[in-house]
Amino acid sequence: MTFLWEVRKLLISRFGVFFLFAFCLLNCTLLLMTNQPSDLAQDTWKTQYMVYLEQLRGPLTQEKETFLAEESEKISQAKLKYSQLKEDYYAGSISSTAFARESEALQSILRNEQGFNVIYDQYRRIYEDPQNRYFTSTNGWSALLERCDPACYLLLIFLILFAAPLYCQEYQCRMENVALTTVHGGVCFGKDKPRLIILLAIILATSQFLIQLVYALQRYGLTDPTFPLQSVPAFQSCTRSISLWQASVLILVSRVLGAVLFVLLASVIAILARNMTLTVFLDAALAFLPLFGLREDIQFHLPLPSTGISASAFLQGSQTLQSDSGTTLYIFREVSWNRLITLGIAALLLILLCYIVILRKCRNLWAGK
Amino acid sequence: MRLIFYEWKKLWLHRSLIWVLLGLLLFDVWHIRDTWQTSSYFADNPGWATGYWTIYDRFSGDITTDKVQSFLGFYTPYEESVQDMTFNAAIDPDSLTGVNIFSDYLMLQRYYFTPMRRMVTYRSTADSIALQAQKNVASYREKGNTYEMQRNARIYLLFQNRSIDQFFYYEPYARLLDYNFSSYLAALFIVYGLSLLLRRERESEMDIIILVSPRGGRKTLAAKVIVGFTFVLLTVATFALTDWLSFLAVYGSADGSVLPLYALAEFSETPLIIPLWQTVILYLITRFFGFCVFSLCYLFLAQRSKTILFPFLAGTATVLGLLAVAEHTCEWHQVTCKAFNPASLLIPQSLYRTSDFFRLGNYPLLTHELAFLFAVCVCATALLLLFALANKNTWNHNFKWYRKKASKIMEEI
Numbered sequence: 001m002t003f004l005w006e007v008r009k010l011l012i013s014r015f016g017v018f019f020l021f022a023f024c025l026l027n028c029t030l031l032l033m034t035n036q037p038s039d040l041a042q043d044t045w046k047t048q049y050m051v052y053l054e055q056l057r058g059p060l061t062q063e064k065e066t067f068l069a070e071e072s073e074k075i076s077q078a079k080l081k082y083s084q085l086k087e088d089y090y091a092g093s094i095s096s097t098a099f100a101r102e103s104e105a106l107q108s109i110l111r112n113e114q115g116f117n118v119i120y121d122q123y124r125r126i127y128e129d130p131q132n133r134y135f136t137s138t139n140g141w142s143a144l145l146e147r148c149d150p151a152c153y154l155l156l157i158f159l160i161l162f163a164a165p166l167y168c169q170e171y172q173c174r175m176e177n178v179a180l181t182t183v184h185g186g187v188c189f190g191k192d193k194p195r196l197i198i199l200l201a202i203i204l205a206t207s208q209f210l211i212q213l214v215y216a217l218q219r220y221g222l223t224d225p226t227f228p229l230q231s232v233p234a235f236q237s238c239t240r241s242i243s244l245w246q247a248s249v250l251i252l253v254s255r256v257l258g259a260v261l262f263v264l265l266a267s268v269i270a271i272l273a274r275n276m277t278l279t280v281f282l283d284a285a286l287a288f289l290p291l292f293g294l295r296e297d298i299q300f301h302l303p304l305p306s307t308g309i310s311a312s313a314f315l316q317g318s319q320t321l322q323s324d325s326g327t328t329l330y331i332f333r334e335v336s337w338n339r340l341i342t343l344g345i346a347a348l349l350l351i352l353l354c355y356i357v358i359l360r361k362c363r364n365l366w367a368g369k
Numbered sequence: 370m371r372l373i374f375y376e377w378k379k380l381w382l383h384r385s386l387i388w389v390l391l392g393l394l395l396f397d398v399w400h401i402r403d404t405w406q407t408s409s410y411f412a413d414n415p416g417w418a419t420g421y422w423t424i425y426d427r428f429s430g431d432i433t434t435d436k437v438q439s440f441l442g443f444y445t446p447y448e449e450s451v452q453d454m455t456f457n458a459a460i461d462p463d464s465l466t467g468v469n470i471f472s473d474y475l476m477l478q479r480y481y482f483t484p485m486r487r488m489v490t491y492r493s494t495a496d497s498i499a500l501q502a503q504k505n506v507a508s509y510r511e512k513g514n515t516y517e518m519q520r521n522a523r524i525y526l527l528f529q530n531r532s533i534d535q536f537f538y539y540e541p542y543a544r545l546l547d548y549n550f551s552s553y554l555a556a557l558f559i560v561y562g563l564s565l566l567l568r569r570e571r572e573s574e575m576d577i578i579i580l581v582s583p584r585g586g587r588k589t590l591a592a593k594v595i596v597g598f599t600f601v602l603l604t605v606a607t608f609a610l611t612d613w614l615s616f617l618a619v620y621g622s623a624d625g626s627v628l629p630l631y632a633l634a635e636f637s638e639t640p641l642i643i644p645l646w647q648t649v650i651l652y653l654i655t656r657f658f659g660f661c662v663f664s665l666c667y668l669f670l671a672q673r674s675k676t677i678l679f680p681f682l683a684g685t686a687t688v689l690g691l692l693a694v695a696e697h698t699c700e701w702h703q704v705t706c707k708a709f710n711p712a713s714l715l716i717p718q719s720l721y722r723t724s725d726f727f728r729l730g731n732y733p734l735l736t737h738e739l740a741f742l743f744a745v746c747v748c749a750t751a752l753l754l755l756f757a758l759a760n761k762n763t764w765n766h767n768f769k770w771y772r773k774k775a776s777k778i779m780e781e782i
Contacts, residue, residue, distance in 0.1 A: 150693075153686070153689065157682050157686055161678065165676070165678055276676070277561065277564045277565055277677050277681075280564075280677065280681045281389070281557070281564070284560075284681070284682075284685050288553075288557070288685075288689070289396065289553075289554075292550065292553050293396060293553075295407065
């Protein structure tokens with residue numbers, strides 16, 4: 001019963017419904033305004049590209065390689081012939097009807113040239129690691145899986161917006177003394193509030209992911225979810241053998257865990273600080289300082305809520321640089337499976353710890369006396 | 370005056386403010402050390418630093434022909450042996466950097482040869498720009514194009530007689546003038562401090578009582594605004610000083626302070642003709658202006674809204690968003706993109722790197738001049754709005770009204 005009251009308080013008296021709606025709307029606007037296809041040529045020459053992709057979809061095989069070589073030969077021959085034909089026509093050695101007839105045949109070969117260039121670029125990338133990289137259209141998966149900082153900031157800001165007043169509003173008008181001495185006060189403070197805010201965090205993180213999913217599906221299409229993750233250029237050096245849909249699930253889980261951890265940490269901060277201004281400041285510092293101040297190499301090896309929310313670097317492969325003295329310098333070190341599992345467990349333990357702190361701090365004073 | 374003092378005292382009575390400031394400063398210093406580790410060649414190869422400093426005294430200081438000749442005499446054998454591929458690739462502890470000849474060559478090339486060559490040839494580059502501008506002035510005068518004439522005259526004045534006469538270790542300054550992270554930290558801290566300044570009375574509903582006291586209303590607000598400005602100045606100065614000192618400490622040399630700003634490769638087209646240590650102070654002033662714009666807008670928002678939550682989040686989101694835009698447009702040559710974005714005042718290198726002009730009427734304005742002008746306009750508007758919409762002092766108001774009424778009654782009697 002008290003839970004429903006809390007829901008009502010948060011969603012209706014504090015305009016929570018309005019904020020949820022605004023969050024979804026802002027996410028959509030952000031996607032529509034800032035999202036660029038990661039492979040512009042693939043998007044521009046989509047129909048021409050699709051002609052070839054339909055024949056080549058899937059792993060690279062010997063036949064496909066031969067086909068690409070033949071096609072490349074055919075197109076370059078046709079181009080050569082066409083320029084020769086034009087020269088002849090302008091020199092006056094062939095008639096306009098002959099030119100039209102001949103050029104039509106050549107044009108039909110050259111019609112899909114731009115699409116062929118796109119797929120040939122893709123082939124060159126796949127050739128380096130044919131075991132893991134498959135032919136597929138990558139823009140949709142890029143839009144869904146790649147790092148998107150503005151969306152991450154938006155989610156964090158809305159999480160603060162929901163989490164900060166949850167406890168602080170009570171502290172501000174000294175209501176906690178009254179509430180904790182009522183029969184259900186402890187339940188309300190210690191159980192209902194964290195439960196509600198966890199639920200909200202899950203809803204916010206999931207809805208953002210769903211909006212991105214629907215956008216990617218509508219704008220580019222998400223085909224071949226069972227292909228390996230390395231097919232997408234941004235993750236091509238990754239050493240994990242997981243498929244695209246598994247990667248999406250992993251990102252969703254990481255975001256949800258990050259969001260839950262963040263709201264619980266924010267609640268603990270609110271309970272300890274008992275002051276709206278300080279709470280909001282510390283929340284903002286917790287959310288944004290790691291994102292701006294730490295290198296990715298450090299960020300993604302720590303159980304931080306904001307890195308959990310930005311998530312996609314967990315899937316990236318190592319990026320290295322050769323130093324002058326020949327040693328390998330790491331720009332980014334891949335997060336290994338073991339490390340990832342450790343991080344997940346650490347996050348879960350932190351969540352548990354936060355929950356225990358909240359329970360301890362919000363004990364019912366009525367029952368005790 | 371006393372009001373200002375009280376407000377100032379009240380602000381620093383919040384102990385959390387000091388702890389937060391200390392925490393942020395520590396993070397800043399850690400981040401500067403991290404910057405050194407990731408960006409300086411000296412961090413990866415300690416031998417390079419030793420090698421660099423052993424020959425530093427021989428070649429630093431005034432650039433003279435003798436010195437340049439002796440350096441070339443020192444450098445050429447390395448270059449030749451590397452180009453012939455005749456050098457010994459094995460580890461050689463007796464070499465300059467303790468690695469081998471190739472490592473010595475790379476160090477000398479990156480830290481001595483390239484910068485020295487740029488410094489020696491800078492004079493002729495600047496002179497040719499000035500000469501071209503001078504020619505343009507003459508031709509535009511003939512054609513009667515006053516704007517272009519004035520623009521070229523300004524370019525001529527900015528680029529004439531530029532030369533770099535000294536060679537010093539300038540890496541700390543090159544990194545310091547490119548370092549923005551402290552702006553983010555200062556932004557967070559300022560938003561927090563200003564919220565404390567304004568919100569306490571609001572939260573405890575003290576503002577209504579203050580309004581009916583003799584100095585309530587606009588006088589209190591004026592005191593708060595002045596305290597806000599000094600607070601911003603203090604914060605920006607603290608962060609600037611921390612940055613400056615930590616960069617010099619981490620890189621271990623303050624020799625470069627006397628070099629002109631255009632001695633740095635990224636700033637070779639800068640409109641400023643001042644040494645590096647003055648540039649640091651100019652950065653401080655620029656950041657102060659930028660933060661003033663944001664703080665006034667923020668004060669206005671916080672004054673009007675009921676809880677601190679929305680202004681805080683809206684303020685943080687706006688600053689972060691605009692900073693992201695400013696970082697994105699940092700390398701662009703469009704003046705308007707940079708000047709009309711107050712966040713580019715917080716990353717001053719975007720304003721000082723290039724000499725681009727904006728046409729205001731018939732007068733050419735440099736990017737930073739336009740940005741300052743815009744900042745002053747926004748500040749003035751925000752101040753006006755803040756005071757125009759502030760709650761009026763009810764005490765004074767009622768007092769006057771009673772006095773009028775009383776005098777009327779007295780007259781009637």
